[in-house]
Amino acid sequence: MAQLNDTHIEVSNLSFWRGERKIFDDLSLTIPRGKITAIMGPSGTGKTTLLKLIGGQLTPDQGSIRVDGDNVHALSRRRLFELRAKMGMLFQSGALFTDMTVAENVAFPLRVHTDLPESVVRDLVLMKLNAVGLRGASELKPAELSGGMARRAALARAIALDPDFLMYDEPFAGQDPIAMGVLINLISRLNRALGHTSVIVSHDIQETLSIADYVYLISDGKVLAQGAPDQLNGSEDPRVEQFMKGRPDGPVPFHFPAPSFKDQLFGDSQ
């Protein structure tokens, strides 16, 4: 029972189709509360799709997703929006509001969900922007930022409300080594100090493993491997090893699914 209480998000028997293509096939996984969970897998396996399913933006064809025990897709529209106020999501594309400045973007969740006085909002915004190194860019418009800066601004917005549950879609993409180090620190500090549940989707394997408590490796709509970072690093499974070491040749295909995808994937390993 203690185990159950520690589950923040439970994905059970999830199936999801994009037109004719099956993205998830009976996928089940749990995301423990207060921990950092990494979700990794080849490009195009559906990591972003999974985050959108958890946020209730897409509806599964089968199976259910429970956040705090509530089935996300059975909630009323109002309850769903209330639930989302407790989630923070960093979009893969950043998705900054182009008609606002960086500071207004970060202030936006604070303004709509709290009654804080303007001076407090301003201070909070400056603190969040400082944490991602963009305090000096607060008056710029999103169009004036570089790709890496835009992503950090979006990260500052995602953490503005200190939500219980944070989803980071590729937080490290396009960051220089210094910014990367700062972000890794920031994410793990948010988690350790405030006890947020965090989900990181990332291709930067070593960086992600350095802060993750638990890792899911997803491929071809299923969980390929899971465990603590050490377990995955030491895995003997050729598919896991190939992904972790980033070797181009091996059982995990690099190419977008072609007709013989399944044979290639499972032919020599099972």
Added chain:
Amino acid sequence: MIQFLQKLGAKTLNRVAAVGRAGQLLSQSLIAKPAPMMMLPLLIRQLYFIGVLSLVIIIVSGLFIGMVLGLQGYTILVDYGSEQAVGQMVALSLVRELAPVVTALLFAGRAGSAVTAEIGLMKATEQLACYEMIGVDPMRRIIAPRLWAGFISMPLLSMIFAIVGIWGGSLVAVDWLGIFSGSFWANMQASVSFSEDVLNGVIKSLVFGFVVIWIAVFQGNDCVPTSEGISQATTRTVVYSSLAILGLDFLLTAMMFGDF
């Protein structure tokens, strides 16, 4: 043949589904609990973008159309020796027909297409999805202010169009062609009735404004989120709005003035 029927059926189903989605969008954005404190600044901003920025094209077009009406009216009426009635002709055709219809057509091209493109781009860059994830309903934050702004702006623009048009007509008829200004204005006052002509014109422009802005926000919200999809949605906004305006104009005119 079977294939043709299949395609026809699929197309019809798609259309019906789209009308359903459009209705859903309307109910979600308007019937939702209003939040006036949040709404007002957004509404004012949209009134500026949708209404105020359309003023120039409306004023210039109204002026020229009024001038053309004055000129054409004069050349026709002068044959019958009743060129004094040109004021009446200009005012009636503007107030009853041209102001609501032409304003709505211009409005669809100027403001409707802009609204579609803006919302479409917000969808393509995941800004709408991001509003949802922050826990803010984009129907209320993005769609509703634009709907209201369009609905409010259109009758006002149409009135401005009519006023500027009548002034343009008087410029040509009175100042250029030399019709006695007293009879120009007196004829107009005597023949234009408020309850019949002005009110019906306002009703028309309300209906057109509502339809145009509804089509515009729906096409933006429903578009395929790519640059191609946005361009198609923008085109559809202008085409569907124009057809709807002209079709509805006939219907409304038949209902308003058709009691022979």
